[in-house]
Amino acid sequence: MSDPKPLSRRRFIQRSFAFSAAASLSGCGWGVAPTTQDPVTGGVSHYLMVGDYGLAGNDADQTSVASAMQAYAEKWKIKADALLMLGDNFYGNMPGGVDSPRWQTQFEQMYPSSIFDCPAYALPGNHDYQNSPQSKVDAELAYAQRGNTRWRMPALRYRFTFPALNPTVTFIVLDSNMPNEKAQPIPPAGSNFYTPTDAERLDQLAWLEDSLAQPLLTPFLVVMGHHPLYSNGPHGDNQTLIRDWGPLFVKYRVHLYLAGHDHDLQHLEFQGHPTSFFISGAGGAELNTLGDRHPGNFGSEVHGFSHLQVRPDVMILRHLDATGGLLHKFTKTPNGVVTIVK
Numbered sequence: 001m002s003d004p005k006p007l008s009r010r011r012f013i014q015r016s017f018a019f020s021a022a023a024s025l026s027g028c029g030w031g032v033a034p035t036t037q038d039p040v041t042g043g044v045s046h047y048l049m050v051g052d053y054g055l056a057g058n059d060a061d062q063t064s065v066a067s068a069m070q071a072y073a074e075k076w077k078i079k080a081d082a083l084l085m086l087g088d089n090f091y092g093n094m095p096g097g098v099d100s101p102r103w104q105t106q107f108e109q110m111y112p113s114s115i116f117d118c119p120a121y122a123l124p125g126n127h128d129y130q131n132s133p134q135s136k137v138d139a140e141l142a143y144a145q146r147g148n149t150r151w152r153m154p155a156l157r158y159r160f161t162f163p164a165l166n167p168t169v170t171f172i173v174l175d176s177n178m179p180n181e182k183a184q185p186i187p188p189a190g191s192n193f194y195t196p197t198d199a200e201r202l203d204q205l206a207w208l209e210d211s212l213a214q215p216l217l218t219p220f221l222v223v224m225g226h227h228p229l230y231s232n233g234p235h236g237d238n239q240t241l242i243r244d245w246g247p248l249f250v251k252y253r254v255h256l257y258l259a260g261h262d263h264d265l266q267h268l269e270f271q272g273h274p275t276s277f278f279i280s281g282a283g284g285a286e287l288n289t290l291g292d293r294h295p296g297n298f299g300s301e302v303h304g305f306s307h308l309q310v311r312p313d314v315m316i317l318r319h320l321d322a323t324g325g326l327l328h329k330f331t332k333t334p335n336g337v338v339t340i341v342k
Contacts, residue, residue, distance in 0.1 A: 004230065004270035004294075036342070038318065038326040040076035044311040045163050048073070048116070049084035051226070051260020052125065053283030054106050056092030061303050062284030064322045066110045069305050072324040073115055080118045081162050083111060083150075084308075086260035086280055087125025087176075087226030089140060093132040097139035098146075113150060121160070122153045123173050125226040125260065131192040157204055159211055161218055162310075169220040169310045172211055174245075175204060176225030176259070181240040205244050212252040219312050219334040222256045223249070228279050230270070232290050232299050233262025249275045255332060256315065258308075263288040265306065265319040267298040267328060274336050278317060280306040298328050 040046075048069055053062045073080060089107075094100045111120065122144075128136045137156075144153040156175040161167040179198045180186045187193035196204075212221075229241045229249075249257065253274040260281035268277040281288075282303045290299040302321050309316040312334075319328040329341040 004273055036326050037324075038329060038342075040078060040307075040309070042309065042311065044309045044316075045081045045168060046078045047082050047084050047162075047308040047310070048078075048080050048305060049086055049258060049280050049308065050283035050305045051086030051279075052088040052263050052281040052285040053085075054088065054090040054102070055284055056090070056094070056102070059106060059110070059284065061322075062106065062110065065283050065303050065305055068320070068322045068324045069111070070115045072305075072307075072320060075324065078307075080116055082118050083116055083120035084224065084258060085120050085122040086224065086258060087123050088127040088260060088281075088285065089122060089125065090136050091127045091285065094136050094139065095133065097134045097136070098142040100139070103143060103149075103151075107151065108149070116150070118150065119152045120150045121171070121173060121224075122151060123224060123226060124153075124156060124175055124177060126177055126193070126195075129177055129194055131194070133192075157207055167218050168312050169222055169315075170216060170218045172208070172221070172223045174208065174223060174225040176227035176238075176241060176261075178227075178238070178240040181227075181238055182236075201240075201244070208245065209248055212248055212254075220255050220310060220315055221252070222258060222308075223254050224258045226259060227261045228259040228266075228277060229257065230268050230277050230294060231259075231262050231279060232266060232268070232293050232297065233264055233279070233281075234288050234291070235262055236293065249273075253336070255334075255336070256308075256317075262290075264290055265298075265300045265302065265304055265327060266290075267317070267319070267330065268294055269297065269338060270294075276317075276330075276332055276338060278306070280304075280319070300327050302327070 124137050130136055140153050144151050159172050161170045177195050179195045227238050230237050256276050259279050263281050263285045265282050266279035287301050290301055304321040307318040315332045321327055331339045
């Protein structure tokens with residue numbers, strides 16, 4: 001399924017771009033369509049997610065998004081079951097690795113336990129695969145082992161379910177960094193970036209199929225990785241993931257794939273594909289410019305975060321801006337029916 005077809009009915013989701021009066025006067029740029037407040041109701045499981053957030057030396061946008069997440073949780077009295085950290089957790093240098101002060105300033109204090117008293121499930125992005133001066137991936141794995149933190153990264157791939165009593169969703173977390181992919185080429189000689197080997201790619205692929213083949217004991221199945229399979233962002237589609245993971249998503253009818261990497265917010269649906277592709281990469285890094293490779297799908301070039309609600313009969317997904325305003329919302333049932341709310 002290397003070239004899926006976008007939905008052919010009316011434009012699947014109205015893009016959230018609106019050419020603003022100010023932009024038209026200046027002759028350039030896109031404005032953002034006004035957002036709305038969307039009341040959060042129902043005693044269901046809640047997961048807040050953010051990707052591409054941990055800039056070194058300039059955390060203004062990360063702080064803005066994190067503050068909006070806190071205000072959103074407090075306003076709607078959300079007790080998050082988990083935070084989902086979608087990679088590029090730390091850009092740039094991280095002296096001290098597992099002992100770096102950035103753990104406090106850009107994780108523990110940025111997403112405080114007073115508001116988010118829950119585990120934060122993390123995975124590696126391409127910027128985490130950097131020696132700065134030592135491996136940030138190794139530091140993230142080691143920090144999770146300390147036992148006195150909400151940071152969860154037990155391995156580069158793992159599986160968990162929520163909630164503990166009568167779970168409704170199974171999560172499979174993957175390392176989407178590929179050894180030689182056009183969307184993420186091999187780092188040049190002398191670079192302090194690195195990637196997994198092809199043998200590690202194949203080992204994870206075998207693990208993924210084994211994990212997907214296990215009996216599903218929850219209504220919903222969600223896979224998480226840093227890189228999107230399909231994207232209207234500047235990195236484009238990831239042909240390695242499409243080749244390796246795409247057929248498995250179809251075979252085992254994965255409901256939802258969560259990713260970051262492109263610094264924006266997206267939602268893509270394709271005819272005949274059981275998986276909704278949901279990108280939340282606007283947590284603090286400089287924003288990207290969206291294209292229209294897959295027309296008719298949602299995209300927004302703003303900083304923000306996302307919210308997943310799960311109950312036995314439905315998933316509810318929202319993209320929210322850095323004020324907590326609603327940009328986009330849809331629902332999905334266990335049998336795959338998608339309904340666009342906004």
